[in-house]
Each structure stands twice: as C-alpha cells, then as structure tokens.
Amino acid sequence: MKLASFFQQQAVSILQPLTSLTEEQLIHMLEVPPQIEMGDLAFPCYLLAKTWRCSPQAIALELTATIQNHPDSWVQATAVGAYVNLKWNREHYGAQLLSSLAEKQNTELTIGAGQRIVIDMSSPNIAKPFGVGHLRSTVIGAALHRIYEAAGYEAIRVNHLGDWGTQFGKLITAYLRWGDPEQLKHHPIRESLRVYIQFHEEVLQAPELEDEAREWFARLEQGDAQAIELWKYFVDVSIESLQPMYQRLGVEFDYVLGESFYNDKMPAVIEQLQSKGLLVESDGAQVVRLDEHQLPPCLILKSDGTTIYPTRDLATAIYRKEVMGADQLVYVVGGEQTLHFKQVFEVLRKMGYTWAKDCTHVSFGLMKVDGKKMSTRKGKVVFLEEVLDEAVEQARRIISEKSPDLPDKERVAEQVGIGAIIFGDLKNNRQNEINFSLQQAVTFEGETGPYIQYTYARIQSILRKVTSDPNAVEQEISNHPWSDESWALLVHLSTYTQQLERAVAQHEPSILARYIIEIAKLFNQFYNKDRIVDAPTALKNQRVALTVQTGLYLKRVMTLLGIETPAQM
Template sequence: MNYHKIIAERIKFQIDMEIKNLESLIEVPPKSEMGDFALPCFQFSKVMRKAPNIIAEELAKQMEIDGFEKIQNNGPYINFFVDKSIYIKNTVESILKEKDKYGSSKIGEGKTITIEYSSPNIDKPFHIGHLFSTAIGNSLYKIFSFEGYNCVKINHIGDFETQFGKIISANGESFYNEKVESIVNEMKEKGLLVESNGAKVVMLDEYNMPPCIIQKSDGARICRSMDIAAAEYRKKTYNFDKNIYVIGLEQSLYYKQVFKTLELAGYEWAKNCLHVGFGLVRFADRKLLIRKEEDNFLKYLLKKAILKANEIINEKSPNLENVEEAAKRLGIGSILFTYLKSEREKDIAFNWNEVLSFDGETGIYVQYTYATAKSILRKAGKISPEVNYKKLKAALEFELAKKLHGFNDAIISAMDKLEPFVITRYVIDVAKAFNKFYNSCNIINTDDEELKNARLVIVEATSIVIKNALYLLGIETVEKM
C-alpha cells in the first residue's frame, strides 16, 4: 500500500494541486509519537488565505480515516497514524506475493543506462582498486536493472599505447582509435580546437579547468579523445538515458573536461554523462608493499576472507553441507559489503577484526540474521495461509514492518544518489529491527497458534527482503550458519 499516494489522493479533494506534488510534500516524522506520516501545510497558506495551523486543523477533520487509527493536526502539520494491523498485512502480503521482485517499481522500463566499471589494463593483474570499481559498478547495474532499466555493462579495457599493442589488439580503448579522427574533424569544423604548443586542445579556462588535450603535438591521440569517441559511440549504439563512469575520485577533473568538451561540441546528452567517483582502500594492519606484492594482494585478500569464513562455519555449524561454497559466499560477500557499507567517496579503513565480525555493521551480521530467519522457518514447518494480522500488536512488529515497507524508497534513493551505500545502510537497519523483534517476541514457542503464525509470516517476509537487498549489492546469501 502506497500511503504517500493515498494521503495525496484524499488531500486532493481539498487542495488544487497535482498528486505527485502533494506526494512530494509528505514526510516521515522523526519520532513515532508524531505519527507515521505528516503533511506540512505551509504551501497551502497563500492559496487558501489562512494560517497553516488553521488549514491543518480543518483538513484533519475532513479527512477520510479508513486505513488510519487517527488523523490529527499538530500546529501546521497533519499527522497520520496508520492502522498497524492493516499496514503490516499489506506490507507482508506484498512481499510474499512479489518475492524476489519485491521492492521494484519498474520506473526504468523503456530506458537505457550504460555503466562503465572495473576496466583494468590487460597487462596488469586485477587489484584492490579495480575491486572497488567493480563492487560499486556491479551494484549499480543490479539496482538499475531491478527497477526495469535496460542496463549495459561496459568493461573499457586498457589496451592502447605501445606496451599494450605489443601484447594484443582487442575489445577495449583501441576499438575507438579509428573513430577519433571524425571527432577531431568535427571539433575543427565547430571551431573548438586551438593550437597550444603544437597540440590540439579545447580551451576550458572560463570553466576554471585546464585545456582538454585532444591531440598531442606529434599527432598522437590521447585518452580524452578516445573517451569522447567512446561516449558518442555509446549514444549512437545504445541511445542511453544515462552514461555512468565508475572510476576513482582522482579522475574527477579528467571527466569534467571530457563532459564539458562534449557539451561544447553540441551534444545535448552530455548532461547525462555522470562520473561516479570513489575513495581509497586503506589497510590498518598491512605494511607498505612493493608493486609486485600490491598486484598480488587482492588474491591474498579474497583467499584469506574465504579461509576465515570457513573457520567461522566450522565453529558455528560443523555439520554444515557444502562448506566450501558457503565459505566462498560469506568470505567474498563480506569483502564486498566492506567496500559498499560507506558512502563511496569516503576512504575504506579495512580491518579484519571488523570485516568478519558478528557484532556491528558487517556482512556477516546481516548474513547471520538471514540464516537465523531461515532456521526459524525450517523449525516451524508449514505456515498457514490464513493469517490473523490483528494478533500483531507489539511495537517491534510494527517497526520491523515499517523497515520492510521502505525497501523501494531505499532503492530509489540509491539510484538518485548513485550510492549502493543506501542499500547497505537499509539492510543493516532491517537486520537490527529483526533481531530486536526476534529477541523480544516469542515466535516458535508461543501457545497462541494464530500469533505464532502471524509472526512467522513476518519472519518469512524479512528473509525475502534481506536476500533481495544483498542481491542488489552483488552478495549471495547463505541459508545455514
């Protein structure tokens, strides 16, 4: 049930405003005693020629209460307290019906997004920096795809310049070499190119940027011209609505130059080219390594994570089947979770004591919560389809349902901000809410069969949402731990 839309539709009878605009005004109060939703009435004052608190009082009295326990005004706000049993029922039933599709509103249908990420050089090992780009890019790919976008993954392999040409001619930067000439000619025709010390450049000083070098003094093309050609190719080939580059923050100026040059060249779609930057990975317990060791460190990192996960499984569940597969999912998943649990522009402080800890905001903590939910469901056996949601009166049951209900909001926010961190934060909050519910509310051993059954469906709904959220982060779940 979309409460934002319900409230907007009921207000629409009294306020002459578009439904979408009304929806955008609806807020979630910071404290539960202030209601589950709130509508500020300041914007209505000019049209209705009344004080906001008077408007709020009048509208609250006129509102249809169906689906809400009460509707009242608090100064200039209308506060809505939902009927908790109806709220839980609608939320849980939606999750159980939609299952692995729950959370998707399909708002991206008919639109295309290209996402460039990872993009290693072919003569160098895949290292920890590439993993950061890969983790973010893969998660964004899954998030946008989940919302119905046609997503195109692009691995722009570095294979250009002399040392790479000696190795191979492939599907990377060199693919665009032949296309650069037409780009250079086009910029000449548009009067964008000027000569500077023999090189051909686009001057960007009025935008507080150094010149964008398109061609060196010896006639050689450079990466900027390649990326301009690549962007034009992607637009012609895929007709993207967004063209995303997941590359480190140190490349911010580079991409600002490329995008501004595309804009000056008359490409209106240049505004849809977006740089998604990220910080550095720091290891508190690691000495400075020489380059060769640096390149091999990612292999060591993943191997160690899997080995530690194996130790955890042997300690917690010594009789678990398919230990190797479970350890792989836990180990690699914990590394990915660590990369994605902070805002992407922040540096990562990598610490083994935290990565594989059951305490705190870690991948293992979320995985263990999921495994706990699945264990409860296995012990309970079959759940009756006849659910008496009115039995669910505990505050923790309602708070958990509210977290589950907010999944789509988290996904939309992650897309708007291009931040997988939003999903990580969300699934941590779901896990915390579930564990509070699990530790305080008797589920399996309650004598009230209707209450037991109602609580079990919440457990099942929670397991579905956690699995869906981890999937969007590129993490596979473990059923037993």
C-alpha cells in the first residue's frame, strides 16, 4: 500500500467515515489542486455517484456541508464542481507538520526490510574509454543503490565489466597488426581505441579480418597462452584507468566481476538447457525458442560453438540468486537491450526459475552529443574525463566571478562541476533520450545541480547569521500565521517519504531530483517574500525552523543522488 503524507492521513480520517471507502482508495483518489488558493487537497466525487445515486456535484455539496458542520474540524471544505477542496488550518497544523519533518530526519523507512537487491550497474567495456555514454548506467545505478538503502533494502552494487566477447578477437587482431607498444604502455586506452577504430575502417576493404578476429576469440576461449596474455593486459590497464573516474563521481562497488568470471559457470547452464529439451538447432546455432511469448529465438551457442551474451547473462543471474542471495535482480542497462533482457528472463522461467519474476531491466535512453549517438567503432566517443574537466573549469570561472574570495575554491569548483554533470543526467526521466549540453548543465539558474547547490549554500549563509547551532533552533511556533510561500514549502517538504517510495517503486531517481528542484524554487520564493533574519521573534523562530528543515532535506536528497553540498559558494 502507498504511504500517506501527513495531510493525506488527516483527509482519510475525515472522509473515511463519510464515504465508506478504504484508506487505500482514498489515498489513491486524493489530488493536489493546481493553485494553492484552492486548498491543500482535493477529493473527486465521481466514484461515489453510482452507489449514492446522485450527481458528483451534489455529493461534493453534501460532503462539504457535513465536514464544515463538524465541531472539531480544523479544515475548511469547499465544493468546486465535483470536487471537495480541503484547506487545512495553518496555525493549528503548521507546528505539527514542522515537528514531523524533524522526526522523519531520524526515521528509517522499512519498505525493503529483509530484502537484498543486487544491482548490475556501470559495466563499461574493457579496453575502451569511459565515455559520456557510460555515465547513465553509472550515476543512475549509484543513485538507485542509495535510494534502495534509504528505503531499508540491502543493496549490492556489481560492476559487470564487459571483459569478454568477440570484440577481444577484433582488438587482438588490430593490436597485432597496427599497435604501437610504446603508445600502449603510456596511453593504453587511447591506443586500444585507435586500433579498434582502425579495425572497423579496414574491415570494409578486407572482410577477411572478421574471420581472423573470430579465430582469435576462439583461441581466447580455448585458453591460448598468447591470447590470454594480451587479453589480461587489456583488462588490467582498463580497470586501472577506470578508478579515477569512479572516484570523481563518488561511485563505489561491492563486486567488480567481469563477464569472464562466469566462463566456468556456462557449461552447467548449457547442460541444464539441453537436459530440459530447450535447445534446438537453427542454422547451425543452438537457440531457445520463445514463440509463445512472441519473441525471437534466444541464441545460446553460435554456429562456431562460442558463447554469446544471453548464455553469460543466464549464468550471471543464477549466480547472483544462488550465491549472492539476491531477492531481486536489477539491471541498469540501456533501452537498446530491452529485447535481450526479455529473452533472458523468459529463458530463466522456462528453465524453472520462478524467481525470474523478480528480475527487472531498469532501462534508460541514449545519451547523445549534439543530437548524435556515440559509437566507439566510428570514433565518435566523448571522453568523460574531458567532460568532467571542462565542467569543473566552467564552475571555476563562474565561482571566481561570483565569489572571488571564496575559501577552498578548487574543491567547490570540483563539487559544482561534477554535481552539474550528475544532476544534468538524473533530473531527466531515465527512459528519455538526453542530448548532452555542458553549457546547460553548468549554470546557476534553472533546473540544474549548481542551482540546487547554490540554494543550499544560501540556506547555510542565512543560518550562520541567526544561530551558531541550527539544531538548537526553537520550534515553539504554534498560533502564528503562515504565508502562502512558507506554507507551500512546508507542505512540499512533507512529501519526502512518498517521493522516496515512488522512486523505489519506479526505479526512478528523477522523482527525487524533481522533488528538490521544487524545494529550491519554493524556498527561493519564500526567501524573496518573507523576512527571516530580521523578522519579529515569533515569526523568526518559525521561519528559521523551516529554513533548517529545508537545508536538511536538500542535503539528504542530494546525498542520495550523489551530489555534494558545499556550505559556501
């Protein structure tokens, strides 16, 4: 059942005796009016028309009259068409709501208590640069890990490195033909990329290179010493080159296991498929037919006997379930792999694994640069390291203009630049395509990471002026009026638990990103309208307490998203 907000709970206690609807039905039906002047919640009466045998408009009038006549009611009810709009008494509920915000800061959610989620995330290909395109799986996966943990799950992060496959046959072929050992020693990833691109250029004129590459990969699978030595070198230098990127992004893993880790686990999967009579021959290859699910056959063994991605992903899923003890398996992988995962999950079901229903492909849209999809083969990769450096440089320039005397400018520039990149991704619904624009990401205005960070720093500046200890702020604030701006901020802050629950259910970090964008907007409206530092004492206590909670909730959610919170900017 959905968790209810403070005012949803109040509305349920009023409406349930009058409507005989369940708590879950009422929570699902309650809406937020488009303008704050209309009220805090709205209840549509359409569903009651059939059982009450009168129009929704008449029901709204009747319910409104009953609520208004209740002697203990702290809510104003108004009938607007088929809706009952509810407006809470701010002086009565404001202090309660503010106190509940403080209490929730110390309350852990238990949505996922006792459940272990294994997250497949980041998973770049070995011997290729960490491009901007890898950013999505990395930051979405890292955010989901923190979000799941905040909801009570035990979340395990697995970096499933692409360290196996036919591309290594191509890479070995390319390196032996055109590689420069000195360049490989000093610039291993760029040299690997150069020869990999050259392979795809040369193969257009010399198709026999594909056969040579296939032969090298077959030798690799058979344990050929030269193939293994070259492969291991590419793997080692790649892993070493990835660490600085992960460090800058604030991303860690519980396990770094490449596809090669599962090589000795695949024969058992193939044997199981054979024993269950699931493998059939198709053009010399071995496949599992999925006609009953309107899916194309799932390729298990190619005609040359080598394995392919589905084979490895079957072995991987079984290992994560049986050895890692996963209750849920989550794959943060691009939307272009949707068919692949549908096939893998259906094959698992056909193998008799009922837990296949607990496997989820958390897909995301492509990241484009200037409207073009990136391709390592064609050399269109944008190096993430260069993008991060440029973002930090832009942040450094802006900070130098705005705050030339800011202490620790370098650290703040790094926090702002990296935060801009992460937030620029996570604010989008993960399934949307992103046309990456550094200029739009690193700006202190609009729906950006720097705007959120600047709002947080502004809050810390206000609090430094009014108190040396924000936690000691007096919160005896009942019987004092709330402006529309302060009330809107207070009510929005109170929806944190519901936003977190939605983010978990939908595997969607953008829900929390949108939540703090709105917090920042509402706080700045409140700050521009209501005096805080020099307000009369009673109002000052209320407004400072609200400011404290705003800062705490901003920091809490920014931390979940992987964005740092500089106290000064």
